[in-house]
Amino acid sequence: MNVQQLQTDLIEYARSIGVDKIGFTTASPFNELKNRLKRQQELGYQSGFEESDIEKRTEPLRLLDSAQSIIAIALAYPSKMENAPTGKKGERRGIFARASWGIDYHVAVRERLQLIEEWLEQRVPGVKLKSMVDTGELVDRAVAERAGIGWSGKNCSIITPEFGSYVYLGELITNIPFEPDEPIENECGDCTLCLDVCPTGALVQPGQLNAQHCVAFLTQTKDFMPDEFRGEIGNRIYGCDTCQTVCPKNKRKFNWIHDEFKPDPELAKPLLKPLLNISNKEFKSKFGPMSGSWRGKKPIQRNAIIALAHFKEQDAVPDLVELMKKDERPVIRGTAAWAVGKIGGPLAEQALRTALEKEKDVEVLKEIEKGLLLIKS
Incomplete structure (x- = not known):
């Protein structure tokens, strides 16, 4: 098997199926990350949504015992909305974060990973593969950083030169010894805008996030919103983009590339009052295809109530x-x-x-x- 030619052909194939960036790295442990995750755990900064076993999150060989390399992919998503509706008195609107615009990105990224798996299986007899996106064991951002997709910004997002930080990530562990790519140099420089504007101070320091205080996390919880954060939610009903929208590296990165991620304005910026009494059936029908629906209607309704209070409606x-x-x-x-x-x-x-x-x-x-x-x- 000519691995170099296979890698070249795979890069070309990935582009043909709508993968915007592809990179490769080794299956060696993420030792520095392991120390950071342990520290996050000790500080109580984790969200609780992630895999709890730090060894699994940092040692690819625990997930595929014949692993030799990891393929990282990125899909760009839009940062701007066309024909965005404007809320007004009596017709206040909430906002879903950009990562929930269009179809659920888990589905879109998994589809690409599945196609890559099938492509490799047709060409490499006995190939071993394990793919994941977001909810998998590995830390998507750590894999993407080491595979040269982008650098890890002070806002804890992967920032790419081409698409800014508006990218969805996924990865595929394999027993094929692909040539690893070089990581990209960090270009954040002295900029601290993301830390300066974080609504709740969840960005404790460059590259360190207290997820328990992050608005994106808080909007996904199902219990009462802690008092100290209710005034910071604004009209966000799912997620938060503040640390991305202020980033200079995201300037003029519109990323109108994939139709499946282009938002329906009435879903991405929905009227708040109708959300208060929406039925489960209607919620699933309208919002079910969006990633922001994954926790069900209760957090969305609670956040809509807080948003109406924010507007004093x-x-x-x-x-x-x-x-x-x-x-x-x-x-x-x-x-x-x-x-x-x-x-x-x-x-x-x-x-x-x-x-x-x-x-x-x-x-x-x-x-x-x-x-x-x-x-x-």
């Missing part, structure tokens, strides 16, 4: 009062109570006092009290 108070009275989920009832107090107005205080007399859940009662205090402040 008086028109939403009757809907919020109904949620406070009738919704079966304590998190939704309680967040609605807080939002009613935050927005205020003639209906708010009486509605909260009535709810205080009827509510039985301890956590919801605390939120009602917070709402009443907000009205008085």
